[in-house]
Amino acid sequence: MKNFAVVAPVLVTSVVLFIILYIVRVAFLSPLSKIPNAHWSSGFSSAWILWHRWNGRELQRAVEAHRKRGPILRLGPNDLSVSCYEEGIRKIYGGGFDKPVYFDFFSYYGTSNSFCSRTREQHSFHRRRMSTPYTKSSLFSSLELLAMTRRTLYERVIPRLQHESKTGCPTEMLELSYALCLDLVTQFIFGFFNASNFLQAPANETLEWLEHYERRYCKESFWSQEVPHVSRLLNFFGVGLMPVGHADSTKWLENWMVKMCDGAEQTLREKPSRPEDVPLVFGPINTVYMKDFPEPDSASRRQAVASELFDHIVRGTGGIGIGPRLHHLLHRAPPNGPADIKRRAKSSAIGHESTWGRASEWLQDLHAPSNSLGQAALHICCGEGEPSNAPKQHPATQDYAKGPQRDSSWLREHTARDKSQLVPMVHTPKSLQVRRRR
Numbered sequence: 063m064k065n066f067a068v069v070a071p072v073l074v075t076s077v078v079l080f081i082i083l084y085i086v087r088v089a090f091l092s093p094l095s096k097i098p099n100a101h102w103s104s105g106f107s108s109a110w111i112l113w114h115r116w117n118g119r120e121l122q123r124a125v126e127a128h129r130k131r132g133p134i135l136r137l138g139p140n141d142l143s144v145s146c147y148e149e150g151i152r153k154i155y156g157g158g159f160d161k162p163v164y165f166d167f168f169s170y171y172g173t174s175n176s177f178c179s180r181t182r183e184q185h186s187f188h189r190r191r192m193s194t195p196y197t198k199s200s201l202f203s204s205l206e207l208l209a210m211t212r213r214t215l216y217e218r219v220i221p222r223l224q225h226e227s228k229t230g231c232p233t234e235m236l237e238l239s240y241a242l243c244l245d246l247v248t249q250f251i252f253g254f255f256n257a258s259n260f261l262q263a264p265a266n267e268t269l270e271w272l273e274h275y276e277r278r279y280c281k282e283s284f285w286s287q288e289v290p291h292v293s294r295l296l297n298f299f300g301v302g303l304m305p306v307g308h309a310d311s312t313k314w315l316e317n318w319m320v321k322m323c324d325g326a327e328q329t330l331r332e333k334p335s336r337p338e339d340v341p342l343v344f345g346p347i348n349t350v351y352m353k354d355f356p357e358p359d360s361a362s363r364r365q366a367v368a369s370e371l372f373d374h375i376v377r378g379t380g381g382i383g384i385g386p387r388l389h390h391l392l393h394r395a396p397p398n399g400p401a402d403i404k405r406r407a408k409s410s411a412i413g414h415e416s417t418w419g420r421a422s423e424w425l426q427d428l429h430a431p432s433n434s435l436g437q438a439a440l441h442i443c444c445g446e447g448e449p450s451n452a453p454k455q456h457p458a459t460q461d462y463a464k465g466p467q468r469d470s471s472w473l474r475e476h477t478a479r480d481k482s483q484l485v486p487m488v489h490t491p492k493s494l495q496v497r498r499r500r
Contacts, residue, residue, distance in 0.1 A: 088139040097142065100127035100135040108138030116284055161185075164287045164453050168373065170316055171365035175373040191350045192370070195250075195343045209338035210249045218245070218261040234265065239388040241268050247375055248322060254338040256325035271318075275376070277311035280304070319372045323364065344371060 089095060089105035100123070101110040114120045124143050127135050133146035144150035153159075165178040176188030194200060201207065219242060226233050241260035248257035260268045285293040285303040293303055326341040327348065334340050348367055355363030 094136055097134055097136045098131040100124065100137050100143065104136050104138055106139060108141060111137040111141060112288060115288060162453050163290050167283055167287050170369040170372045173365050173369040175370045177373045192347050194346055204342065206337045206340045206342055207250060210254050213254060213338055214246060222261060237265050237268050240272060243384045243388060251341065251343040251371055251374060252322045252326040253329055253334065253341040256322050256329060256341065274311040274314045277305065277307050278315055280308060319368050323368050323371065343374065347371065
């Protein structure tokens, strides 16, 4: 007991001294200390921004802080928020900035894909190998894609709406929007025959898919993405932070994806007889991966292809994100009142060929400044004006402490001119806190 009484003051003093030295080092001696803090605690702790990230208010608080303090802010000891384009966004996303551990959550089957590739070289390597199906020329000249869209509209969407109209059954537009977007995206990737068919399936199948998706990308993923060291430590002691069913839902979605991959591979072996059954994305990607895994039944190739295409569905192509946007667009009131409703009714009575012949006219109408509904459609589908919090890791070969420091009036003028407020978060590694390198 006497020994403890002697050691306790020394231990307490050491802890207090360590905390003081840490705060002084990160808040005053770090090169990042020259950058304004978004909150008074941001210089020595990430607690403030982590709390707002957990509660879904990160972007709102970051934008408010940018308006008050300038285009570059310090959100934590190693976190920067940048809200300027030429000297910020452009250099971050067009330069040599890598991705932090945050993106490891988006790997599937334990295999990396283009979205979770950490380095710029890896990401560029993935993109070059699979960019052909998504080029503008390929999309606009694709007869296969046209055939898929025709069959989806005239054999699934319109008959479903007609049936619900005749029977007096209300149409659940959100479920319809999700089903339509998922079916179109999977058709483009795997072909019409092998794709999902949520439009003709019972509504509970679409809801089941969405439930598994929500459990896979749940709020609790915050722990493994934002504080991975704490998450791994707790897992080591048997404390799981992910909700019950997360692992089962991940497995369910991965099996769903593998089933479509196997079907598309079988279709390629048999040579599809109809243009809409051609797997436009799976074919080129599978061919590329066959060079890396030449074995006929390679499990590694199968998982690598499935991981890449899963990323195309839930992240790259926006199949999930477009669903609620389409639902929101369908609920917008007609901008021209009865005249617009009459035009829509007249268009719905035109035959298939005439409707497709008016496609260019409708596209031109969407771009017309007077068409507020068309402008809203382009705004919603393209995501214009939406802030982004995609983190990047600063390379150790640039001077990150120097940057465009302007007052808040410049920020307001800049965001008003660009009609957007882009707020990506830049994560800097701890090794860069105490030194500057060019």
